[in-house]
Amino acid sequence: MGRHLFLHIVDALSNHDPYFQQRVDALGRKGLSPIQKCNAVMRMLAYEVSANVVHDYVRISESTAVECLKRFVTNVIVIFEGEYLRKSNSNDIHRLLEMGEARGFQGIDFPKCGKGCS
Structure with missing residues (x-):
């Protein structure tokens, strides 16, 4: 994941949920930053590691x-579902196929299904 995208997600989360904002405790010590929290979640998701790792x-x-992790997943769905977590429409598919062809991906020719295929 690129730095710009990661920081965009961190910024959106910290603007949406106060949990992802850095706070100061009663002793004046800074808590975890939004970047630390999101970094932990991204590592768990990307590398399939447990929370204790x-x-x-x-x-x-x-x-x-x-x-x-729980708050990240819930908030990402709430924040980004309208733009990114929706079903593709014909314009999206056409745009993605054009991007693929521009990169040299011509598509997949699936073999014709024989007997017993559903």
């Missing part, structure tokens, strides 16, 4: 990582 790299507790 993320602790070693991002320095985030297992329970916090699980909470981040």
Whole structure:
């Protein structure tokens, strides 16, 4: 994932849910940044690792990582569903096929189905 896209997601989440904003505790210590929280979630999703493995790299507790994951998934659906999480229409498919052809992908020729295919 590119840096620009990652920061766009972090910014959208921190504007939508106060959980993804960095706060200061009663002792004046800064809490986890939105980038740390999103980084933990992205690592869990991309590398299929458990929350306790993320602790070693991002320095985030297992329970916090699980909470981040739950809130991340819920908020990404709420924030981006209208634009990105919808069914493709004919214009989308046409645009994607044109992009593929421009990159040298000519399509897939599926063999004709013989007996017993559904």
